[in-house]
Amino acid sequence: MLNWMDSLKGRSLMRMTSFTDEEMLNLIDLAAQLKARRHAGVRGDLLRRKQIALIFEKSSTRTRNSSQIAARDEGGDAEYLTRPDIHFGKKESVKDTARVLGRIYDGILFRGFSQKTCEELQEWSGVPVWNGLTDAYHPTQILADLLTIKETFGSLKDVTVAYVGDGRNNVANSLMMGCAKAGVRYVCCAPASLRPDDAVLAEAEEVAKRNGVDVRVFEDPVQGVKGANVLYTDVWVSMGEEDKTAERIKLLKPYQINMDLMRATGNIDGKLMFLHCLPAFHDFNTDVTKESGALEVTDEVFESKYSKVFDESENRMHTIKALFVSALCDRASI
Numbered sequence: 001m002l003n004w005m006d007s008l009k010g011r012s013l014m015r016m017t018s019f020t021d022e023e024m025l026n027l028i029d030l031a032a033q034l035k036a037r038r039h040a041g042v043r044g045d046l047l048r049r050k051q052i053a054l055i056f057e058k059s060s061t062r063t064r065n066s067s068q069i070a071a072r073d074e075g076g077d078a079e080y081l082t083r084p085d086i087h088f089g090k091k092e093s094v095k096d097t098a099r100v101l102g103r104i105y106d107g108i109l110f111r112g113f114s115q116k117t118c119e120e121l122q123e124w125s126g127v128p129v130w131n132g133l134t135d136a137y138h139p140t141q142i143l144a145d146l147l148t149i150k151e152t153f154g155s156l157k158d159v160t161v162a163y164v165g166d167g168r169n170n171v172a173n174s175l176m177m178g179c180a181k182a183g184v185r186y187v188c189c190a191p192a193s194l195r196p197d198d199a200v201l202a203e204a205e206e207v208a209k210r211n212g213v214d215v216r217v218f219e220d221p222v223q224g225v226k227g228a229n230v231l232y233t234d235v236w237v238s239m240g241e242e243d244k245t246a247e248r249i250k251l252l253k254p255y256q257i258n259m260d261l262m263r264a265t266g267n268i269d270g271k272l273m274f275l276h277c278l279p280a281f282h283d284f285n286t287d288v289t290k291e292s293g294a295l296e297v298t299d300e301v302f303e304s305k306y307s308k309v310f311d312e313s314e315n316r317m318h319t320i321k322a323l324f325v326s327a328l329c330d331r332a333s334i
């Protein structure tokens, strides 16, 4: 028996605050149920005849494939549309494209640069729109992160997440709010120039307070990670910022997650895990790291028993499926 909230029917996800705390937690539970169902070999029809447009302005491995397979697993389908494929924002405005695609598809997942584009799609398409990453937010990622923490530790209670690196990027912004909503303590370790934006931080602090936890920001990563149960990092240069590569590598080198930093949590023999949204520069095997070696995380940590990055990555599919099912499925439960 799968249960979801009627209130999620037809809903869009622009950012973590699009759902109430309860709706967010419920969605994570639904994803866990859908995961168990898939692992039991069930390929159902909860999304039968549902058609989803995937508009991608930026590259993706996880979000694209998770969305396509989530839809197909349950009898629906998803069409991958990149900028060169459609007139989007060039020969045709976002508003017109939204109105065209909204009459063809049952939902739209968007990955791109501007948060405003995502919101315009939502405003004009008339169908649910899910934010699959913009420069500002990455909410579908954080649903998977919270599911991974919950299934690894058994609960989201009494957990401290320390995010180390670029503290004001899309993942960091959404993770900070996701933790606040889930009642998870959040610590951001970042250099002064990359600390969270004041308004984004203030909003998360208010939500955290309501849920009995706090949000803290440290410049010194060794100080900041003390007592943390989850060390989380992301790339130092997000998509669209490639011109900043050299300066970021210099600035963020002291923020690399290595075994010394894992030990600095004081939890090396206890409740501790490493998470990364991926892709990660942890070895010499990419174009970027051929010469530099590991950047935001060492191979030792990435390949260690603490690392849950592939559970996290798998959970992208189950959580995206939960979003699609809760918004589009015609049945209240099965």
Ligand code: CP
Pocket: 059, 060, 061, 062, 063, 064, 133, 141, 277, 278, 279
């Ligand atoms: N974590 C994540 O969003 O990965 P992709 O860029 O591969 O979709």
Ligand code: NVA
Pocket: 133, 169, 170, 171, 234, 235, 237, 238, 239, 277, 278, 279
């Ligand atoms: N902050 C990264 C996340 C990638 C999933 C980026 O925007 O490139």
